[in-house]
Amino acid sequence: MRIGIIGSGNAAQTLGSALVRRGHEVKLGTRSPGKLTHWLEQQNSDDASVGSFRDAAAFGQLVINATAGDGSLEALRAAGSEHLNGKIVLDISLPLDFSTGILTLSVANTDSLGEQIQREFPRAKVVKTLNTVTSAIMVNPLGLADGEHHLFLSGNDAAAKREVQGYLADWFGWKLILDIGDISSARGTEMLLALSSRIYGALGHMNFSFRVVQ
Template sequence: MKIGFIGSGSAAQTLGQSFAKAGHDVKLGARNPEKLIAWLSQLQQDEKVSIGTVREAADYGDIVFNATPGTASLTALSDVGSQALQGKVLVDIALPLDFSNGELTLAVANTDSLGEQIQRAFPDTKVVKTLNTVSSAVMVNPRSVANGQHDLFISGNDADAKRIVTTLLKESFGWESIIDLGDIRSARGTEMLLALSSRIHMGRGHMNFNFKVVG
């Protein structure tokens, strides 16, 4: 499968490299692709990974990941354009983090979510929200926590798109439990888990944890 990334930060690099190891063809897109040349040269599976502009990455991918900073996601996706994303599955892993008041909060919450905003802005794109409740290291290696016995959540309006993404994550990274929360409005809940996970992070001093639903 061809996977395109809009965004070139640590999450995109971690996911991109890991998808390539799982046998997929990957293109990371950045406004300035040159900044990724050094990273690309360090990879052993060069034939599976390439770099380009955000538009080139979106055109390339059968599935496209939004791995941009959440407060900049709508602008970045607008730069890509609706035509490049039309009919495609867009996996949104971003969180709209707001540090403006000196405290980590969400720029959108409670009655809306970033996932919903993206879906409204791109009605012909199949937006799927997932992976936003774990660190990038856990995204690609769920067995590093409790031998994989914990849960990932997925939200979206298109059932087929969610099944495609669920299969991709299970087969590529070994996720065992992915809970479908329903339509894209359920992204409000997973995005707002930040309030809890950030406190757990502060208390434990690391991000190598996740949630498990029991009962």
């Protein structure tokens, strides 16, 4: 599959590397292609490439938004709605706000970044997921508790969510994936940041996830 990743940070690079290793063609989109020279050299594969946001979106049969949350809408606008229409946009971003010196969310409670992206690009199939774990766990869930922990899916398109669920199981080995509803349910997973940041403070590391029991 051809996968376009919008973003150039740790999550984008980690996902990109894992997908190239699994035989997918991956193009990372960034404002500054030069910053990804080292990543590109590390891949040592013709399946890895770098371009602009627009290049990555046009390239991908599926598009992953791995930008910093406060820049997601701007980056996706630069990618071009015509390159997102009809495609699954897998949104892993969090609307982080550091403006007060305390980590908070720039949108919460009555809205979410996932919803904002879906409203901005109504013809894209936005699926919010992977935003409750670190990039290392995203691509290697079996490395924590033998994979016995949950990932959550939010989105308006049921078929797109089933497709993403299959990809995540096939690409990375996710066992437990819970569809929690339409895109408004992204409010809940984005707001888990408030809990995750406190758990991080207690444990001193981010190597944890969530498990739903009943």
